[in-house]
Amino acid sequence: MQELWSDDPKVVGEEIIRLIGQRTPVTLFQKGLNPQKLTPSEIFTKEAEPLILFTKDTPFQAPKDPCLLLYQHRNQPMRGFHATPVLETNSELGVLFPASIITVQRRRYPRYVTSTRSVATFTRKASQYLNHGTIKNISIEGARLVGKFSEHIQKGDKLSPLSMTLRLRFGDFEEKATAPEALVRRVIELDQETREFGVQFTLKGTDLENLERYLAICSIQDSPPNAT
Numbered sequence: 001m002q003e004l005w006s007d008d009p010k011v012v013g014e015e016i017i018r019l020i021g022q023r024t025p026v027t028l029f030q031k032g033l034n035p036q037k038l039t040p041s042e043i044f045t046k047e048a049e050p051l052i053l054f055t056k057d058t059p060f061q062a063p064k065d066p067c068l069l070l071y072q073h074r075n076q077p078m079r080g081f082h083a084t085p086v087l088e089t090n091s092e093l094g095v096l097f098p099a100s101i102i103t104v105q106r107r108r109y110p111r112y113v114t115s116t117r118s119v120a121t122f123t124r125k126a127s128q129y130l131n132h133g134t135i136k137n138i139s140i141e142g143a144r145l146v147g148k149f150s151e152h153i154q155k156g157d158k159l160s161p162l163s164m165t166l167r168l169r170f171g172d173f174e175e176k177a178t179a180p181e182a183l184v185r186r187v188i189e190l191d192q193e194t195r196e197f198g199v200q201f202t203l204k205g206t207d208l209e210n211l212e213r214y215l216a217i218c219s220i221q222d223s224p225p226n227a228t
Contacts, residue, residue: 005079007100015101016052030067034171035217036060050097062088070216072209078104078216104216111139112218115167120145122159135164142200149195157184162201166214175214177207
């Protein structure tokens with residue numbers, strides 16, 4: 001859910017300056033295209049219009065239509081702004097200065113279906129056996145995992161650590177997050193070899209920010225066509 005954070009030119013300008021000063025990572029998103037990561041570098045004026053210049057983390061061709069740029073300050077909700085690309089080189093992208101900044105608020109603990117290419121690896125605490133599986137869906141505090149997991153893992157066991165690679169349903173964008181410990185809340189035997197685990201975890205720091213960014217993009221993907 002997107003809500004207005006500020007449309008005060010002074011506040012917006014100070015926020016953009018803060019982004020550039022801290023070189024806060026920004027994700028460029030447009031529905032139907034692969035998200036791209038950028039680093040803000042400077043503000044400059046072209047033909048009397050202020051532009052924000054970003055450095056591309058990897059080469060890509062910018063969308064011609066307005067896009068949504070998402071970012072997050074530590075321990076704060078996801079924010080973003082709509083902007084139109086007007087300048088591009090192989091390594092840089094310039095967009096028009098935004099008129100407003102929004103916050104992207106997730107509904108409380110929504111669960112999103114992931115790509116079939118989202119995967120997890122883990123061991124049962126105090127065990128050396130490494131389990132591999134896919135992530136069927138995920139929320140800010142838990143996930144549903146499916147795979148040929150060890151039969152020794154049961155409800156109430158702890159997985160430590162739980163490493164996750166989260167991918168979208170299109171493109172090659174991904175986020176990585178690791179839970180130091182996850183509790184197995186549910187075990188379902190799907191067949192003689194395949195098991196499903198419902199796990200609960202608490203992430204902190206960069207891992208939490210990576211998961212929140214992934215969930216924010218999932219929420220935009222699942223929003224109505226004209227929402228962005």
